[in-house]
Amino acid sequence: MEEPERRIRSYSRRSGRLSSSQERALAELLPRYGGTLSIERSLPLSQWFPEDGRIVLEIGFGMGEATVEIAEKFPDHFFLGAEVHKPGIGRLLNEIERRGIKNIRVVHGDADILIRTMLPKLYLSGVHIFFSDPWPKKRHHKRRLIQAPFLRSLLPVLKPDGYIYMVTDWEDYAQWILAESEKVPELENPYKGYASPIPWRPETRFEKKGLDKMHLIREIWLQKR
Ligand SMILES: C[S@@+](CC[C@H](N)C(=O)[O-])C[C@H]1O[C@@H](n2cnc3c(N)ncnc32)[C@H](O)[C@@H]1O
Numbered sequence: 097m098e099e100p101e102r103r104i105r106s107y108s109r110r111s112g113r114l115s116s117s118q119e120r121a122l123a124e125l126l127p128r129y130g131g132t133l134s135i136e137r138s139l140p141l142s143q144w145f146p147e148d149g150r151i152v153l154e155i156g157f158g159m160g161e162a163t164v165e166i167a168e169k170f171p172d173h174f175f176l177g178a179e180v181h182k183p184g185i186g187r188l189l190n191e192i193e194r195r196g197i198k199n200i201r202v203v204h205g206d207a208d209i210l211i212r213t214m215l216p217k218l219y220l221s222g223v224h225i226f227f228s229d230p231w232p233k234k235r236h237h238k239r240r241l242i243q244a245p246f247l248r249s250l251l252p253v254l255k256p257d258g259y260i261y262m263v264t265d266w267e268d269y270a271q272w273i274l275a276e277s278e279k280v281p282e283l284e285n286p287y288k289g290y291a292s293p294i295p296w297r298p299e300t301r302f303e304k305k306g307l308d309k310m311h312l313i314r315e316i317w318l319q320k321r
Contacts (some may be wrong), residue, residue, distance in 0.1 A: 104208065107156070107180050107229060125189035126204060126252035127236025131309070133178075141213055142204025144201040145174045153178065155207040155228070158301055160188030162226055165298040167200045175200045178207035208246065215253040219234040223260045226249060230266035240269065244279040251282050251320065260318045261294065261296035265306025270314035281320070285319040292319040 114122075131139055139239040145151050150173045157163045167175045177200060185204050192200055203210055205219050230237045242262060249319065250260060260283070264270050270290070277283055294314055303313060 098266050104239055104241065104243075104246070106208065106231075106239055108207075108208075110181050112181065112183040114128045114183050114186060117190060118183050119223050121186040121189035121193070122182060122204070123312060125193055126185070126202065129189055129192050129200065130177075130202030130204070131216070133203055133210055133215070136253055137205065137270050139210075141214075141216070141219075145176075150176045151176060152222040152224060153207070153211075153215075154222050154224040154226070156225065157184065157188060158227070159184045159189060161170040162199065162298045162300045163188060163224060164195065165195055166224075166296065168195070169296055171199060173199065176203065177201070178203045178205060178210050180204070180206060207248070208241070208312075211253055217252050218255050219253050220250075220258055220260055221253070224259070225262045226261065226291075226297070226300050227264060227306070228269075230264060232266065232268070237272070238265075240272065242269075242276060247280045247283060247318075249279060254320045256320060258320045261297075262316045262318075263297070263303070263313060264308075264316075265303060265311035266310060267314070270316065273316050275280055277316065277318055282321055284321050285316070285318055287317060291315040 152173055152175050154163055154177045157179050163177050228241045262273055
């Protein structure tokens with residue numbers, strides 16, 4: 097497989113020490129409940145999920161609290177979480193093991209590459225992106241994950257009627273996401289603007305930080321036409 101051209105590096109180096117239990121989880125549990133993205137090997141997706149399963153990709157799950165809660169709420173769905181932040185990956189793996197969760201698989205790696213190189217066509221029922229890094233400085237806007245080319249890259253892997261559910265506490269990014277999504281006519285915004293809060297989404301760690309700063313939470317829901 098050819099290495100794809102890297103378009104955006106949407107994540108920053110985040111602080112956070114890897115605890116010994118997270119380190120052990122990466123070594124012992126990652127091979128059991130997921131894997132590392134590599135251009136040399138494809139991921140064993142067919143061993144992870146049934147062919148006709150409803151599979152939802154979560155990009156940038158952070159510490160994975162929302163991932164676990166949503167997976168437990170929807171036991172008939174399958175969740176594929178992609179993250180680059182090792183402490184968060186370790187924490188989620190430990191939670192999967194501790195709670196005996198069967199419907200989450202974890203990928204250590206860049207979701208942008210995962211989408212463009214590894215996922216079969218018409219594979220996903222939905223995509224969750226909660227509190228994607230907002231890159232507030234204008235000169236960094238190009239590093240924002242959610243922009244029209246990225247949204248277009250999701251089209252082939254989304255099932256007909258598949259959805260993209262995004263939440264941010266950064267007002268300028270929220271407006272940017274709405275504007276970028278209007279450049280992709282294959283995606284419909286049934287709310288014609290911000291969505292009403294989706295009742296099953298638990299609060300995330302970054303959401304709490306935003307709320308502490310009195311930020312408004314904006315939700316955007318797009319549907320493949
Ligand atoms: C601001 S944090 C939000 C974490 C979590 N969703 C929450 O709400 O608490 C954004 C996360 O997205 C991850 N991330 C950013 N770009 C990514 C990419 N291309 N692939 C995988 N993870 C990514 C970062 O490592 C970071 O953990």
